[in-house]
Amino acid sequence: MTSGVLAIDQGTTNTKALLIDASGAIVARASVPAAVTHPQPGWAEQSGEAIWQSVQAAVGECLAARSDIKLASIGISNQRESVLIWDRQTGAALGPCVTWQCRRSAERLMPLRRPEVEKLVTERTGLGLDPLFPAAKIGWLLDNIPGARAAAEAGKLCAGTVDSWLLFKLTGGKFHATDYSNASRTQLFDIHRLRWDDELGRLFDVPLGILPDALPSDGTFGVTSPVGAIPDRVTIGAIMGDSHAALYGHGIRAPGAVKATYGTGSSLMTLTERPVPSRNGLSTTIAWGAAGKVAYALEGNISVSGQAAAFATAMLGLRDESALTQLAQTVETSDGVVFVPALAGLGAPHWRADVRGLFMGMSLSTKPAHLARATLEAIALQIYDVFAAMQADCGGTLSALSTDGGASRNDLLMQIQADILQRPVRRSRLAELSAIGTGSMAGFATGLWGEEHARALSGAEADVFAPTTDSVQRDRLLTAWRAAIDQAIAGVPQTARRQARQNE
Missing domain, CATH: 3.30.420.40 (ATPase, nucleotide binding domain)
Structure with a gap:
């Protein structure tokens, strides 16, 4: 046995x-x-x-x-x-x-x-x-x-x-x-x-x-x-919140890398040397306490991430989200179309619950494929906003993004993410990162394996997506995204704005 x-x-x-x-x-x-x-x-x-x-x-x-x-x-x-x-x-x-x-x-x-x-x-x-x-x-x-x-x-x-x-x-x-x-x-x-x-x-x-x-x-x-x-x-040897466990499951033990879970919404987390008060719409949190030390982190939560693809799939009358991706692959760009998926408001780093979703930049040449590609870009652009906020709060360069969650299985989305971030994106081939993270810590805590073994278990296999697009195309997309976010916020009815101010 x-x-x-x-x-x-x-x-x-x-x-x-x-x-x-x-x-x-x-x-x-x-x-x-x-x-x-x-x-x-x-x-x-x-x-x-x-x-x-x-x-x-x-x-x-x-x-x-x-x-x-x-x-x-x-x-x-x-x-x-x-x-x-x-x-x-x-x-x-x-x-x-x-x-x-x-x-x-x-x-x-x-x-x-x-x-x-x-x-x-x-x-x-x-x-x-x-x-x-x-x-x-x-x-x-x-x-x-x-x-x-x-x-x-x-x-x-x-x-x-x-x-x-x-x-x-x-x-x-x-x-x-x-x-x-x-x-x-x-x-x-x-x-x-x-x-x-x-x-x-x-x-x-x-x-x-x-x-x-x-x-x-x-x-x-x-x-x-x-x-x-x-x-x-x-013995019950480890307990962690799921996002924290996923960070541990990726094998991240020191500042410099970011974990993103692509689910209905998204959670991004990066380790910090100490509690870092955010000036850019993020949360300061404890990543975990282990081996006699407390690890701190910055976190950003996005309200609608992978769910944006499900929404667009239904709106376009497609059979499933793989059909959305196939459609998006038939065009090289979104041709100026931008989707702001504020379907439940905007989460980090904007925190505007009163904002609603919109498509911008459509013309007579716009095709359903452009809307499909804009949807995948929107997921990646929201991740970029939180990644950039983390980098600003940390005051240094964050080197890479490690991903997990259902939507991360989409190769096109991961390539778009790498191109927008201009960083390598490392996708774990293991699906259950939260369970792997807490299981890895439990085994280490009770002496079943050492830290090196635990780290190997966590980060053994991954697919890596390297940036391929040129900076001109990427900067054009970011400019259009920022304009769309500004427009979405400016489009909030006056009564909703007053209510939001009362709630602040």
Whole structure:
């Protein structure tokens, strides 16, 4: 019997499990869907119990495929900023898991939108006020679930992000903990002093006693209790938020490179030597805590990335997104057409929720193929904007981009990205970078392999796309993109602008 690591990646739409043997080979994998519901416009939620059931199902399928492997450790990566509360005694979830996409806590943030408050929150957490983050969501849950606030004050409740919920269930309720990366996304955690902050707790009306212990990402997270296919007394050796785990999964351990995940939206992250306050619309965050050190990062989140291709595919009446790419390949340029995919507002580095999408530059010579190519360029141009903001904040040259996620499988998009960035783009051939990242750390933390082995596991195979276009064509595209962004922002109706100013 050989040793191995089980990596659990609990995402918004599915739960994945990987079994990695002691040589670093992925020997089994499983994926189970997870449902998201939208009970009101702008709301998004899941069932905490259903999330837990999906984890058990994925783990059971994965372990059944290789019963000859003895688990040395378990690593967990998770959808970030999704939060729930549960009964400390029974372990039953109270109310829904409010996901990162949910905007229900927007009203709770309105009274906090004062310069002195925003300054305090940003300085201590690295994050701007936004319903994305869990602090206001926890307050909402405590006030909207009958009896929840009184139970919380009496010490009868737990609150946490999805990783802490899974840890609680995996350990039979013995451990209520999270890691620094997830804690740093809550707006309740001081990323400099590495602890929950009393003043932030009062600000968001969250009693800190219900929050999990915050530990390094390779901390001691306890051992499993047997349930279903999950064996007894397996060490849980690593926890990281999914974007952080993907950065680790790419093998990036030092500043200089950027990771981009191309999903429905996109997350870009780059390591920094210290917490770097952003002057260009990015978030300062903790990448992970490992081997006795805390790694910091800058992050930029794009609202609509790969989803732009799905949108254009439907608008053009194409059968699927591969047909969109095939159509885009029939022309060498977008012929002056620019698409601003602000279909859910503009994320980093612009942060304009009031802006809506538009196509610009069309003429009588415009063909559907130009719209298709402009869509792929728009995805890459948004990545460029965040990459450029990171470079400005870091004050130096960022050498390369490492990519993962569904849309990164598109060769044409990756080549366009390399041409726009004028940097090599390195696409991992491994699909489950978040699971690989947390599995790699878990194996290292529990002594199954060394750091060099872990790094080799993370960054072993990749496709590299080198820039090919000339600078004149690239500069022309960037000029047109900037003009389109300006036009999209200028086109916001006056009433929407007034509302946006009130919300700032």
